[in-house]
Amino acid sequence: MGMPNVITHxxxxxxxLKRLPVSVVKDAIAMYPQAYLFGSNGPDxxxxxxxxxxLNQKENHRIGEFGEMMHRSKINEFxxxxxxxxxxxxxxxxxxxxxxxxxxxxxxxxDTIAHPFVFYRSGKIAGKTKYWHFRFESMLDSLxxxxxxxxxLSKYPTKNFxxxxxxxxxxxxxxxxxxxxxVYQEKMKETEAIKCMNHAYGVLHILFDPHTRWFHxxxxxEKKKDIFxxxxxxxxxxELDQTxxxxxxxxxxxxxxxxxxxxxxxxxxxxxxxxxxxxxxAIGRFDDMLNKKAVSMAEVMEDRQxxxxxxxxxxxxxxxxIYEKSGDFSR
Numbered sequence: 001m002g003m004p005n006v007i008t009h010x011x012x013x014x015x016x017l018k019r020l021p022v023s024v025v026k027d028a029i030a031m032y033p034q035a036y037l038f039g040s041n042g043p044d045x046x047x048x049x050x051x052x053x054x055l056n057q058k059e060n061h062r063i064g065e066f067g068e069m070m071h072r073s074k075i076n077e078f079x080x081x082x083x084x085x086x087x088x089x090x091x092x093x094x095x096x097x098x099x100x101x102x103x104x105x106x107x108x109x110x111d112t113i114a115h116p117f118v119f120y121r122s123g124k125i126a127g128k129t130k131y132w133h134f135r136f137e138s139m140l141d142s143l144x145x146x147x148x149x150x151x152x153l154s155k156y157p158t159k160n161f162x163x164x165x166x167x168x169x170x171x172x173x174x175x176x177x178x179x180x181x182x183v184y185q186e187k188m189k190e191t192e193a194i195k196c197m198n199h200a201y202g203v204l205h206i207l208f209d210p211h212t213r214w215f216h217x218x219x220x221x222e223k224k225k226d227i228f229x230x231x232x233x234x235x236x237x238x239e240l241d242q243t244x245x246x247x248x249x250x251x252x253x254x255x256x257x258x259x260x261x262x263x264x265x266x267x268x269x270x271x272x273x274x275x276x277x278x279x280x281x282a283i284g285r286f287d288d289m290l291n292k293k294a295v296s297m298a299e300v301m302e303d304r305q306x307x308x309x310x311x312x313x314x315x316x317x318x319x320x321x322i323y324e325k326s327g328d329f330s331r
Contacts, residue, residue, distance in 0.1 A: 005137035006041060006204060007236065008144050010161045012272060013040035013106040016279045023287045028098035035096045035168050037161050039103020041200075042111065042306065043070035045162065048200035049192065063192055069184050071306040075108070076298040081179045083289050083297065089175075096171045098290070102283050108301070109279035112309040114271045116256040117264070119307065121248070123321030131229035132323050139246050140268065141236045147247070148269060153238050154211070158204040162197065169194050212239040244322045257316035258308050 013036060020026045029036045038045070046067035050060040070078060082104070086097045122136035123129030145153045164172070173193035180188045209215050218232045245252065248267040256262045266274075281300050288294035303311040 005141045006044075006158045006161045007141040007156050008137075008272075009040045009042070009107050009110055010037055010156075011144055011149065012110045012275055012279065013037060013103050016106050016109075016276050016283070019276070019280060020283060023284075024290050025098055025102050025283055025287045028095040029102055032096045032099040032168065034164055035099035035172065036103040038164055038168075038172065038197075039100040040106050041161065042104050042107030043067045044107070045196050045200050046070070046193070047196075048203060049196045051199050051203050063188075063196065066180060066184070066186065066188055069186070070180070071111075073305075074183055075303045075305065075311075076296065076301050078179065078183045079105075079108075079297045079301060081183050082175065083286060085175050085179050087290065089171075092167070093171045096168050097175045100172050100175070101286060105282040105286060106275075106279040108304075108306060109282055110272070110275040111306040112304045113275040113278060114268065115307050116258075116309050117248070117254055117266070117268065117271055119257045119316055120254045120319055121246075121322050123319050123324055124316070129319070129321055129324060131233035132321055135229055135233035135323075136246060138234060138236050139241045142238065142240055143247055144268075144272075146238070146240060152210075153236070156210075158208045158236055159201050162201040162204060164197060169197050173197065207235045209235050210238045212237045215239070246322070254320070255318055256308065256310070257318050258310055258312070258314040260318045 017026070017029060017036070020029075044067060047064050049063035050056050079101075082097075082101050086094060086101055089097055118133065118136055118140075122133045125133050141156075141158075142153060145151050145156055170190070173190045177188040177190045177193045180186070215232055215235050215237045218235065219228070222228045222230055222232060247269065248254070248265075251265040251267060254264050256264070282297065285294055285297055285300045289297070305311065308314070308316065
């Protein structure tokens with residue numbers, strides 16, 4: 001199950017909103033702010049279908065694969081199709097879907113800028129490093145709120161970033177499912193999208209542990225069952241990781257996992273700022289399309305995949321996990 005850092009994506013959406021100029025998009029966000037925050041989860045809400053392990057996991061993987069498809073292929077085409085769908089709607093529905101798409105663009109922006117950093121420094125999602133990507137991103141949430149924004153984590157319940165009214169759910173689910181089916185030629189039902197939303201809200205409520213009351217108990221259970229980090233890696237906790245430099249404050253060298261020759265030293269806060277600039281550009285183009293001043297998102301999005309930030313189709317081949325090289329697999 002994939003549960004990326006919901007809070008950090010929400011923070012980027014909120015910071016981006018502060019800098020948005022007066023526009024059709026900004027007006028829609030003002031009317032439906034929760035649709036915008038939900039949109040900041042991008043396609044990730046699809047990973048929550050039947051997320052509870054006692055539910056049908058075959059269906060979990062089937063719907064989850066839809067989310068993977070949206071991450072890795074037809075980025076321009078799908079986004080353009082969502083914009084077209086927005087323009088076909090009217091009144092409340094149009095404003096809701098406009099707000100959602102704007103949030104979706106902030107998610108794409110942060111993923112394309114920061115995901116290579118996260119993948120390289122956390123490790124491949126397989127074998128003994130299988131859960132470390134989620135562990136890394138969960139700690140990013142805690143660090144961004146408490147250390148970077150100097151705020152109280154308990155004020156940021158992760159479930160609130162998935163909170164929608166019944167009508168908002170219906171509008172967004174219909175728009176996403178219809179657009180997905182059209183672009184990817186795989187049938188996604190509106191009811192399946194709504195189920196993803198409901199399951200996401202429920203599981204995020206359980207995994208939010210701002211006072212670190214349950215985290216260590218969960219880890220004891222995992223250790224006993226020899227499934228360390230399987231569940232605890234997804235928990236957002238108040239206890240900050242003082243062992244590993246998750247934010248890369250020391251500016252250690254990292255690489256895009258698709259390119260062993262690449263070299264970067266940015267810390268996460270710098271990547272966050274770069275992502276905000278990309279989000280402002282993307283939302284600006286979205287607004288231009290709504291006002292018929294542009295015809296496609298392609299020039300801004302460049303078909304960049306969510307996981308790699310590139311459009312060349314290369315696979316991730318190089319990783320250097322901060323956890324693995326320390327020899328401390330349990331923290």
